[in-house]
Amino acid sequence: MHEIRVVLGDEQRSFVEALAMRLEQEPFIRVVAAVTRPEEVLRVVRAQPVDLAVLTVDRHGGLLDLGPRLSAARPELKLVGVAGTDDTATMARAVQAGFRAWIPKDVGICVLLDVLQAVCRGETWIPPGLLTLLLEHLLTEQEQKRRAEEPLAALTAREQQVLRAMSSGATRDEIARQLCISGNTVRTHTQSILTKLGVHTSLAAVTLARRAGVG
Template identity: 40%
Template sequence: MVDEHRIFAESLATALTAETDVEAAAVGTVPAAVHQLERAGYDVLLLDVDMAESQTLLTLVRERHGELRPVMLATYDDPRRAAQSLTAGANAWVAKDSSLARLLVVVRGVLREETHVPPALLTGVLRELTHDRRNRTEHQRLVASLTPRELEVLRCMLSGLGRKAVAERLYLSPHTVRTHMQNVLGKLGVHSTLAAVALARRAGVPPAD
């Protein structure tokens, strides 16, 4: 259980531990959660969606703890944020004011590899996921218009390399790299390196090794 409101987190962990088949622990920060996950094995992560680093923790869980099922706890329903969380790897979205019985249903459900979203939120979440999928497809189409060399340059940009570093890595002149970067921005329909990197990430382009 990861929540900045320690009293809430500890109270909920205590209530959950009262169940014969549940053991729970509460922490109040993302770094503490990372440390706790490295120390012991857990099946479910209850995560406050309003924490500043909640999406960062979801990404880390997906990369390092693929067996862990994240459940997002929210103070209010938000289809956009719910869709973002599900896309990032969450298995469920639950209101903080839900009953303990409801939370246990969700926890036990995600352990059976179920996805839980409140019925009233489902239509909005599906709409957001469909919209995201369309955008991703369009972004992938734009990336597909790049030449192999331009794609290499884009992947270097994703790795945070500047023009000089890209030139050294790809054995090109800085002027040639500048031309490739301009072509990348033009084909992607953006006006800055940051925008190009953001679009590439949404399209699923991996950074340079």
């Protein structure tokens, strides 16, 4: 069997070291590194060939958002998420970040090994009981984005620039400097944006924009 080179990442040193010891007992798995910080995972992936990154993810963890950077550093790398939660939104974020599998943290070793081999073969693995919830969440997100995009189509190119700057957190003065326009012009564009989007505050406009993927 082809040797699977794995990097493990978890904020808890005891967990990641215990998992490394168990996986090292398998003749077809070589644990390249077992680390606790996102920067360490990225460093390992950039430095040497790795087939799988098995990372513990949660809604606040940096390992989840590391996915795109790891894929950019090594496109052939496959990502496996180990989760202590069944939070559907977090699972959806993981899938969108490039994770190919979602494994409960208390999964048995036999299932874990099967999943690692399946992902190496190019398969995706989501627990059957969560797959329907994941698909419903992704479809709902897609519909919300579609609805949010509709009113944005009425904005002029300059208004879209102003809204994008607002979504990035820029102040009125910062927007004026970025776009080389006056503060009064920014105010005028902002009022027009609110009117066209059918909202009453800049915060509501930014929320709508972010749902549409702007900012």
